[in-house]
Each structure stands twice: as structure tokens, then as C-alpha cells.
Amino acid sequence: xxxxxxxxxxxxxxxxxxxxxxxxxxxxxxxxxxxxxxxxxxxxxxxxxxxxxxxxxxxxxxxxxxxxxxxxxxxxxxxxxxxxxxxxxxxxxxxxxxxxxxxxxxxxxxxxxxxxxxxxxxxxxxxxxxxxxxxxxxxxxxxxxxxxxxxxxxxxxxxxxxxxxxxxxxxxxxxxxxxxxxxxxxxxxxxxxxxxxxxxxxxxxxxxxxxxxxxxxxxxxxxxxxxxxxxxxxxxxxxxxxxxxxxxxxxxxxxxxxxxxxxxxxxxxxxxxxxxxxxxxxxxxxxxxxxxxxxxxxxxxxxxxxxxxxxxxxxxxxxxxxxxxxxxxxxxxxxxxxxxxxxxxxxxxxxxxxxxxxxxxxxxxxxxxxxxxxxxxxxxxxxxxxxxxxxxxxxxxxxxxxxxxxxxxxxxxxxxxxxxxxxxxxxxxxxxxxxxxxxxxxxxxxxxxxxxxxxxxxxxxxxxxxxxxxxxxxxxxxxxxxxxxxxxxxxxxxxxxxxxxxxxxxxxxxxxxxxxxxxxxxxxxxxxxxxxxxxxxxxx
Numbered sequence: 183x184x185x186x187x188x189x190x191x192x193x194x195x196x197x198x199x200x201x202x203x204x205x206x207x208x209x210x211x212x213x214x215x216x217x218x219x220x221x222x223x224x225x226x227x228x229x230x231x232x233x234x235x236x237x238x239x240x241x242x243x244x245x246x247x248x249x250x251x252x253x254x255x256x257x258x259x260x261x262x263x264x265x266x267x268x269x270x271x272x273x274x275x276x277x278x279x280x281x282x283x284x285x286x287x288x289x290x291x292x293x294x295x296x297x298x299x300x301x302x303x304x305x306x307x308x309x310x311x312x313x314x315x316x317x318x319x320x321x322x323x324x325x326x327x328x329x330x331x332x333x334x335x336x337x338x339x340x341x342x343x344x345x346x347x348x349x350x351x352x353x354x355x356x357x358x359x360x361x362x363x364x365x366x367x368x369x370x371x372x373x374x375x376x377x378x379x380x381x382x383x384x385x386x387x388x389x390x391x392x393x394x395x396x397x398x399x400x401x402x403x404x405x406x407x408x409x410x411x412x413x414x415x416x417x418x419x420x421x422x423x424x425x426x427x428x429x430x431x432x433x434x435x436x437x438x439x440x441x442x443x444x445x446x447x448x449x450x451x452x453x454x455x456x457x458x459x460x461x462x463x464x465x466x467x468x469x470x471x472x473x474x475x476x477x478x479x480x481x482x483x484x485x486x487x488x489x490x491x492x493x494x495x496x497x498x499x500x501x502x503x504x505x506x507x508x509x510x511x512x513x514x515x516x517x518x519x520x521x522x523x524x525x526x527x528x529x530x531x532x533x534x535x536x537x538x539x540x541x542x543x544x545x546x547x548x549x550x551x552x553x554x555x556x557x558x559x560x561x562x563x564x565x566x567x568x569x570x571x572x573x574x575x576x577x578x579x580x581x582x583x584x585x586x587x588x589x590x591x592x593x594x595x596x597x598x599x600x601x602x603x604x605x606x607x608x609x610x611x612x613x614x615x616x617x618x619x620x621x622x623x624x625x626x627x628x629x630x631x632x633x634x635x636x637x638x639x640x641x642x643x644x645x646x647x648x649x650x651x652x653x654x655x656x657x658x659x660x661x662x663x664x665x666x667x668x669x670x671x672x673x674x675x676x677x678x679x680x681x682x683x684x685x686x687x688x689x690x691x692x693x694x695x696x697x698x699x700x701x702x703x704x705x706x707x708x709x710x711x712x713x714x715x716x717x718x719x720x721x722x
Contacts, residue, residue: 186335192400193220193326195381200272200301201227203380206293206321208278208314210306211328217305219333221274229272229300234264236277237536239493240284243267249494250529264288265297278304278314282536286318293321323373325405352378352395359399364408374402493534505533543579543641544597544633545720548626550646550686551587552617580638582629586622588615589656593625597633616658619650620666623674623701630679642674642681643720644703649693664693668700675702682720684708 197220199205211217224231234243245263252259264273273289275281281289281304292298304322306314356371378398382390495501510531517526582597595603623644630640650663654670674681681703685694688709698705706719 184335186331189327190216190331190335192397193328193331194223195397196324196326196401197223197303198227198384199324199377199380200224200303201229203376203383204299204301205323205376205380206298206302206304207324207326208304208306208319208322209326209328211326212307215333216328216331219336220328224272224274224303227272229270231272231274231300231303232268233274233276236275236280236282236285237489237491238285239491239499239534240282240288241494243285243288248529250532265292268298268300270300272300273298273302274305275303276305276307278306278318281314281318283315286315290318290321320367320369323376324401326401327405352390352398355395356398356403359403360406363403363406365403365406366408367406370403370406374398377402490533490535492530492532494529494532495534499534499536502533502535505535506531509533542638544582544630544636544638545579545641545643546582546584546597546626546629546633548584548586548591548622548642548644550617550619550622550648551585552615580633582633584622584625584629586618586625589618589621589652591618591621591625593629597629597638616652617646617648617650618652618654618656618663619646619697620654620663620670621652622646623667623670624654627670627674627677627679630674631677634679640679641720642679642703643684644681644701645684645686646694647685647687648691667697671697671701671703675700682706684719 193209193216196205196207196209200207201224209217209220211220242261243264245260245266248259248261275289289302289304293302302322304314304318352375353371356374360367360371360374375398378390378394379388381394381397382388490502490505493499506527507525510525510527513528513531514526517528519526578599580597580599581595582593583595584591584593586592623642626642626644630642633640649660650667651658651660653659653662654666681701683694683698683701683703684706685691686708687694690707690709695705708719
């Protein structure tokens, strides 16, 4: 079975586990045939489902008092809570990356209290300006990424494995694997155990097999991975006088446990996106664990006017009086309003608007400090950094600087808003040596990922005048160095980090232009560096 077919099979299995076992699932999928196929499969289940938008009125979903209805009826009228509306159906929320803090807390509390027995499906539409908060992401059992899949990946699925070898207790193997993958949350092994048991229940037995355990690893643990498993070291040879173990049964049991652990590690490695973990984050790191600006406090409460919708005013959603009056105007005659009477306003007329938070920006410069023109190039970048910091005081944006030369990259200035600190740190900048372009892009990507985790909107600016000649491991060689640089550039594109690649060579370099395409970055030729022009290119 191909890798794509395996991923499609896992996606279908995850949908079935939601409808059959009431588990929770984050489905990372844009509008398209694959998403439609999976949702049709979910809708065809007996449970049914309730669709709610990410911008739903939280006050109306908590079972509070309906003020307008209570006044009209002369008695206390309460709205139905979210769990009451579900009535055992699956909760489906599209646009999970847009879920606000209060709605996320409502869903998280329901998951903790078991208020959603029908299961929960959150659709992450992978928009670059938002991401699911860590609080909610940690409580979702399964994660499925449909990026790159098509209906052609549907194959004749093999029958459910009924003769798999029993695994016994999975608590220790899953906890050990979570530690190997750098997963800090204790909920992750619990999710994996629940998924493995649900897979076993599909076969009509309560005993989990190795295929169930491997499926649970692919659905619950691999998407949460923060680092790659290390290659096992070979054990030292036994001493000549070492006596063989006396208990053969214990040895056989230990060997069986080690074999299961190795198979689970192999299953996790097979499910990991190739090369994505080189920057220290798995699928969830780029799609939702870092949280959004709203949920992490990185956004300003002020912002552009948000979407207009029905609902009562509450924290984060202000009454739009003009829109409310416009909505009520056509109904005034039907409601018996006479000349001089006050407008007759009903609950359905009320419109609120939630401002879209403005995410503070973090611009990370990765500058080629190699070669003869390094000092001049760094001097102009230094001026651009100071120029941007001076202009970003009101916006409270951050600027960072990375220089790569010789065989490695060095973070000269972590993202900061302090102009005084920037001037102090940028007094003396190194220059000369080889061009470790891959190391420079990787360092910039790491800083951009950290800024995104802190709720900032990162922008990576790479400035170079030619191709790479130092590989990622520090060895010289143009071919391998260029290959490494393009591989890291592809990770920038996969992580959806906005980027600008500035070519400062005199006539332009096709290798730099090709690198910009791999990075999905804006390519800019700037043969004559100027701090004002450079600042204008990267200015918001």
C-alpha cells in the first residue's frame, strides 16, 4: 500500500472512530473532494452531526438566560446549552483555527467532562493568519492531515486484521514513545490508548493487537511529535565471564516488549512528514499547537472591523447599533410601530461585531555574512534593522538578526522591540568565510517558529548574493550545500512562513531565484544595498 493510500485509510478510520466510539478529531483539510468524501462518510453514520461555525455566539451555547425572550414571555427563558442541542450527535466545527478563546474553553470543558458522547470533529482549514490554541489542541485525540491527498488514493482496503498479535498493556509503550518523540503532554498517551481500544472494538474484541497500536501511533502520537526518534545504539559486547540470564521467560518477555517498542517507533517515523521535524516541530506545531494570537495574548484587542453576525453583546463582541437598526427597519410596520414610537427591536435583529485582533509582527533577518562584501551588506542590514525598530515603536513589532558565515549561523539579535539593545548588540558584526546558506535559513525558520508560538506574525527575510557552498553538516561542497538549502527552503514553505529572499548579487543569481521558488518566498533583486530601500521592502 502506498503512503498516500495509507494516509487516506487512516483518515477514513478516524472518521469511523468518531461516529462509532465518540472520539475527537482534528481534520486538517481545505474545501475539496477529499474533505467532502470524509464528511459524507461522517454524515452517513447513525449518530448524525450538528454543524456550528467557529464564530458561533458562545453566550447562546452556554444555557444562559435569553433576555429578550424572557421579557417578551414574562418569565425566565433559558437558551439550550451546546450539549443539549447535540442530543448525542457529532459536533462539527469548521474553521478551527478561527475559534476564539471563549468558544475553545467551552469545547475543552465539554471534552474534559464527557459532555460530547457523540464525538467532536474540528476542521482546520490551515489559513496562514491563525491557528488553533494549545489548550484545545491538547484535548483532541486524533489528528489527520489531508494535504496532498486525492480521491485517487482510495484503494481496495484490506479487511480488518483479526489475527494480529496481542500487545497487552499499552500504557508503558505509549508513554515511552511519547518521550522519544518529545511529547510533553500526558494526555497524548491517553489519547493513543483510547484510539487503540476503539480500533480493537471495531473488530469485535477488547484485546488490542499490534496493528491497533500502530494505527493509534499514526493518529494520536505521530502528529504531536516534536523531534525525530534517535537511532538506537548498538549494545556493548558481553564480558567473557558474564553468565547467561537464569530466567529465560523474563528474557523472552523483555525481547517481546522491545520488539513492540521498535515497531511503534517505526510506525511513528513512517507517519512523520519527511524533513519537517528538523526545525523541532511536528504537524501540530505548524497547524495548531503554537496557538493563535487571540488565544496566546499576542494580538492587540484593537483591530480591523470583524465579521458582522447575529448575537447578543458580550466580551469581545460589541453591539453594532447601525447594523441592528438596519436589520430591524423592514419589520417595524409588521410589529405595529406607529409614528413617534420607539423602534421595535427583537433578538433576531441584534447584530454584533467582533474586532479581528491585529497580530504583532516579528521580522527576522538572515544575512549572508560571507565573502568580501559581507561588511557592507551587514552595515546596510544594521541600518535597516534600526530603521524598522524606530518605526515599529507604536506597532510594538519585533526585529531579529541572524548572520551566517564560515560553517554555521549565529543569532546576533533575538527578536526584540528595544532599539537601544539593538544598537548595542549590532556594534560589531562578523564577516567573511564560506556560505552556509542552509544553516542560515534553518536558524531563521527556528526563530520564526518561536515568534509564531508567541503569537507574533513572523516574516523571514533572507539576504544573500549567491549560492551556498557549505552543507548543513559544515562540510564544503556546492552541490550538497545547494541541495540542503533547497530542502530547508521547502520546510519554510511547508510551515507557511511568509518570506522574502533578497538577491544582492550584481547580475542576479538563478540559484537564489530557484531557492525563492522552493521557499514560496517573494524574490527581490537589490544589487545596490540601501538601508532605506531594504526597510521599505520589508515594511508592513
